[in-house]
Amino acid sequence: MKFSLVINGIHLANTFNFDLNLLRVLDALLRERNVSRAAERLAPSQPAASNALNRLRELLDDPLLVRVGRAMQPTPRALELEMPIRAALRQIEQSLAGGDAFAPARSQQRFTVEVTDYVELICMPRLLQQLSEEVPGVKIAIRHLSPSLPAASLDTGELDLVPGRFESISTHFVSRRWMSETLRLVARQDHPAVQQAPDLAAFLRLRHLWVHGGQTKGMVDQWLGEQGLAREIVYTTPNYLQAAHIVASTNLAVVLPAQPAHYFARLLPLQVHPLPFALGPFHLDLVSVAQRERDEALQWLIEKVLAIGRM
Template sequence: MNLRTFDLNLLLVFDAIYGERSISKAAHKLHLSQPTVSNALARLRERLQDPLFERSAQGMWPTPRAKKLADPIRQALNVLERGLRGDEAFDFARSDREFVIAVEDYGEAVILPGFIKWLAEVAPNIRIRIRPESSAQLKAELREGAVDLALDYFVLTESAYRNTCVLTETLLSLTRRDHPLVSERLTLELYLALPHVVLAAPSNARPMIDLALHKRGLQRRIAVRVPHFVSMPVIVQTTDMIGTVPRRMAYLYADNFRLKSHAVPLRIPQFPVYLIWHESVESDEGHQWFRDHLREFCQRL
């Protein structure tokens, strides 16, 4: 293909449709009319001799050719955007760059407060925006650069994503300090007898505690399911319920809500927490500085 005769604006249209899976949403993102985007797609289909996108119940679904083109086009656009932004020489002390991090309430409570405190001292103008979704929900936005990093328990397996383990966790249980039934040692018998407040799991997942109990033919008594960890210590503090959370979060909640932490009376494997980003930002100096320091901070926790 002769790039001198190729309209490079068509690549922006391709990238927007691929990310949005919709011509109307792509038009809105690009601040163009829907007919303009449809016309651009028609021209691109003609130049590449491929339909690229086909209408389906899930929106504009990419063809195999489009899937092969998506990452190279996004990487090329990222290189252009970074070059025009002129941030190759990253001055963290003066930069006012915003970094967008996808993190659910574990990272928001345990990791980010201390990191943001450190950041305010060494790079006071850098801004943070938190997205509360999991990395699996934001793959396209990580690829497109709309989200810089994700902290998650699960890796993204596609080769274009980078996953590095920044810490490992285990679980502790929490009860109120004046619980009438719980003394210093939490036995398995008492653990099973107490009512539990638990984090609601996705329909296709099963918490590791329940998996460990199931292997022994046991199950806990679940009284309340909550969508976020943050409400668990409040419920535990005001009831006779027990809640089980990641260890670092348990220490945080125990200190702030006057709760007592206990070892879970089961053999529970440790689990990793990953820092995740897309390969397109691998050589971005600002991104590299930010993620390296976030990784180092996590490893000190």
């Protein structure tokens, strides 16, 4: 089979002497910024990955990755090649798999998704169950979501998909409505001030834990502020799992999305109540890069995650 592969004006099929494994090594190195982790991703030894990097440097006449302190940073030339090489590899893999169609049952693809621990809890067990039954070769890597949309990581292909709540999204991203949630008040079962669903006055007398999710003000405090009211927040955390365990063993209360609230109440001595005021639902979206709308593998994953949101 003869490939004619041109990326950014470089005839890579000739340059790399048809060794497409070098493209895979360069892709892994740019994703990981680390020779050892790139070797783990590809499964060769670290010396083999180092040798491949040296060959790439010689063929492209560029250092590609340079050490800055303890980290490896890509050169401008490497950054220029990163996305075109990743797109070319996807096209080649689809062609070698037999045509343009993505073949899930034969795929060995690895997707990287950035999520909160809440989304990981409600989505990933169901997704992994489906994948293990239908596509055992597909792998998922999870990174924990930062307060804002990780736009740069999506742009470079380091991330494939990000589910979450984002106030503003650039037009070169695609946002799909995934699921809607409502909020619930959670307290330990023998909380002395919560024997039943509290009214607003009782809610305000509670000492609260707040799961901030990177926000400066959540829905509850936004509503309270509009009414000229405030609650006492004595502990703040980004972690839903830790919040549930702390509330289960203290006299703090926490407001959680309904799905994790009821999930934790099945595992821990917790009670769950509606809020004493109407906030309405909030929405979670799936965000991906618009230029990957023709990436059949990614679109297949998006459909799987969307289906979980409809359950």
